[in-house]
Amino acid sequence: MKDLPSFELLVDSFAKLPGVGRKSAERMASAVLDMPQEDAEQFSKSLIDAKNRIHPCPNCGLFTEKDTCFYCADESRDHSLCIVVARPKDADAFEKIGVLNCVYHVLGGLLNPAKGIGPEDLAIDHLVERIQNEGIKEIVLAMNPTIEGETTSLFLAHALAAVAPEVKITRLGYGLPMGASLDYADALTLQKALEGRKSL
Amino acid sequence: MKDLPSFELLVDSFAKLPGVGRKSAERMASAVLDMPQEDAEQFSKSLIDAKNRIHPCPNCGLFTEKDTCFYCADESRDHSLCIVVARPKDADAFEKIGVLNCVYHVLGGLLNPAKGIGPEDLAIDHLVERIQNEGIKEIVLAMNPTIEGETTSLFLAHALAAVAPEVKITRLGYGLPMGASLDYADALTLQKALEGRKSL
Numbered sequence: 004m005k006d007l008p009s010f011e012l013l014v015d016s017f018a019k020l021p022g023v024g025r026k027s028a029e030r031m032a033s034a035v036l037d038m039p040q041e042d043a044e045q046f047s048k049s050l051i052d053a054k055n056r057i058h059p060c061p062n063c064g065l066f067t068e069k070d071t072c073f074y075c076a077d078e079s080r081d082h083s084l085c086i087v088v089a090r091p092k093d094a095d096a097f098e099k100i101g102v103l104n105c106v107y108h109v110l111g112g113l114l115n116p117a118k119g120i121g122p123e124d125l126a127i128d129h130l131v132e133r134i135q136n137e138g139i140k141e142i143v144l145a146m147n148p149t150i151e152g153e154t155t156s157l158f159l160a161h162a163l164a165a166v167a168p169e170v171k172i173t174r175l176g177y178g179l180p181m182g183a184s185l186d187y188a189d190a191l192t193l194q195k196a197l198e199g200r201k202s203l
Numbered sequence: 204m205k206d207l208p209s210f211e212l213l214v215d216s217f218a219k220l221p222g223v224g225r226k227s228a229e230r231m232a233s234a235v236l237d238m239p240q241e242d243a244e245q246f247s248k249s250l251i252d253a254k255n256r257i258h259p260c261p262n263c264g265l266f267t268e269k270d271t272c273f274y275c276a277d278e279s280r281d282h283s284l285c286i287v288v289a290r291p292k293d294a295d296a297f298e299k300i301g302v303l304n305c306v307y308h309v310l311g312g313l314l315n316p317a318k319g320i321g322p323e324d325l326a327i328d329h330l331v332e333r334i335q336n337e338g339i340k341e342i343v344l345a346m347n348p349t350i351e352g353e354t355t356s357l358f359l360a361h362a363l364a365a366v367a368p369e370v371k372i373t374r375l376g377y378g379l380p381m382g383a384s385l386d387y388a389d390a391l392t393l394q395k396a397l398e399g400r401k402s403l
Binding site: 004006007008009010012013014016019020021022023027029030031032034035036038040042043044045046047048049050051052053054056057060066067068069072073074091092094098126172189 | 204205206207209210212213215216219220221222223227229230231232233234235236238240242243244245246247248249250251252254256257263266267268269271272274290292294295298306380
């Protein structure tokens with residue numbers, strides 16, 4: 004479609020989304036043109052509403068539309084158990100399985116010296132404050148099993164052990180994913196699975 | 204993420220786009236929360252701008268922001284050759300290869316008795332008017348090679364032959380796509396390739 008500047012701008016916006024290439028963005032923008040007017044207006048409004056109403060919880064960093072997030076405000080949760088995640092959406096994975104009725108803490112990223120992200124860029128001091136103020140007894144470090152995730156986990160484990168030695172600090176177990184085939188497991192995963200072997 | 208109604212509304216909007224499931228829509232909505240404020244505002248604005256500014260060309264049905272579309276307004280094009288397509292975006296495929304410097308006509312759909320779409324729902328009368336007023340000499344029917352596309356092509360070929368016998372009416376060639384393997388060609392495609400065989 005030529006000579007359609009407002010279409011191009013819309014394609015540009017869609018193409019900024021993760022996993023959306025130019026071609027997909029064009030299909031999405033075309034779909035907007037085919038949409039009923041009220042759907043497009045609702046879409047436009049919901050974008051700006053979500054952006055304006057949703058903000059990080061001042062306590063844990065998860066997203067909320069209120070003063071405190073759903074999890075921090077829930078008295079029935081176990082506030083002594085805290086899962087530490089890099090990004091707000093990582094908490095969703097744990098909520099979906101619903102095994103632990105715990106609270107969360109969002110670091111806001113992972114240590115990455117190459118990108119200049121140091122400990123002062125993450126919400127670590129605030130985590131220490133929470134340990135002291137909220138009576139947290141166990142912290143589960145739930146970073147992705149990458150170099151940055153591992154580095155951040157180790158750094159946090161040492162830093163927290165120094166200021167709060169009474170708190171139990173664990174990380175997620177590594178090993179074969181359920182349903183996987185040994186044939187296709189990479190060397191590092193297999194090594195972690197061996198290190199993490201359990202007696203039966 | 205719980206208790207975030209404005210997030211859910213945004214996910215609903217994304218999930219209405221083609222090829223976007225619930226999970227992708229959640230990723231896209233999360234990306235909006237991570238976006239700079241001005242990007243989200245631009246996205247919201249571009250949605251409503253595209254919707255309000257873009258409309259079908261009154262002559263051919265392709266999208267435009269002006270009174271007449273880029274193609275109809277271009278005097279250097281061959282207005283005697285017209286490619287008939289079902290949807291505006293189908294014209295893009297021909298523009299991308301840039302072989303024909305022609306004009307277009309959008310039917311607005313395909314005949315589909317099961318869905319109650321009859322000839323009166325398509326821009327056929329208008330095509331007849333254009334043939335008479337614009338001196339169209341050749342019409343290329345470029346519908347998808349599906350049952351609805353074939354039905355529409357045959358119907359149009361008969362209808363146009365009756366009112367404008369002097370106009371040459373063709374359809375796209377069917378056969379093996381370039382680079383394809385005979386092993387993987389389906390029976391119908393192979394049959395069409397045989398029917399469309401050319402002497403060398």
